[in-house]
Amino acid sequence: MNKIICEVEQKLRAGDYKLTPRREHILRVILQNKDKHLSAEEVYNLVKRRVPDVGLATVYRTLEIFQDLDVIHSIDFGDGRKRYEFGGEPGEGHHHHHLICTGCGKIIEVNEDLLEELESRVTSAYDFTITDHELKFFGYCRDCKQQKNKQP
Template sequence: MSGITIDILRQRLQARQHKLTTQRRTVLEVFIAHPGEHLSAEDVYGILRGEDIDIGLATVYRSLELLANLNILQRMEFGDGCSRYEIGTMSPDEHQHHHLICVKCGKLLEFPDDLMDDLENDVLEKTGFKVVDHQVKFFGYCKECREKLDK
């Protein structure tokens, strides 16, 4: 559970003298309603249009950008030229899960274990740099595609 709420959004916007507009709220609500999903601007736009909500694609783009700058959403590129967003974590010691991307079918899987503690400590020891988060993407073949390849 990410724990990001509309209240947190309001606080972070206020801290930067931004207003909580209906559009910004609506866009965040899509992510709260679709936890664990990685949505592009077009996906969000499609979901909102499907709910008869009148919003322009350009507004969706701008809202996503702002929410990512506020660390409410995480922006990710998966190599298909289309940015995707997912809701961020609230806890500072919870790092982002890793993403497994199938280069054959384009499927996106999540890998929840961090497994980077040794590396993070190594980085700190050798450079004095404290890692607070990371975005790790693994490219490969998913189980289904591998089974097809093996045949």
């Protein structure tokens, strides 16, 4: 984790920002919850446990800076709230997809790139350089599907 924090600190410096203690707390919360897609409010609540006087505006500003510097990515899963996830290791593509359960709101990551062939065709056909993509599937997870099938 310390290696990642140092890399983020370098990105911040390159963008004329500093890694303040509050920003570091926010980054640590994101890194410790890599498997989750936290909203700004959830990040705020987790940071507030460690730094009681942190403000929600500070969390929003920091998330915006991290997003601008490609440290994190924001995703809208259709619930009207931005969710954030860590951007990954340097040089690592951000190619994974999400399954969103419309029953319980669970988010499942699909960690394989399902669109390589399509990207190649689009690049070739339209002379367009693709830098990233996002794919979301909406439906019911195993638990919600079982519950639906049990209802009369």
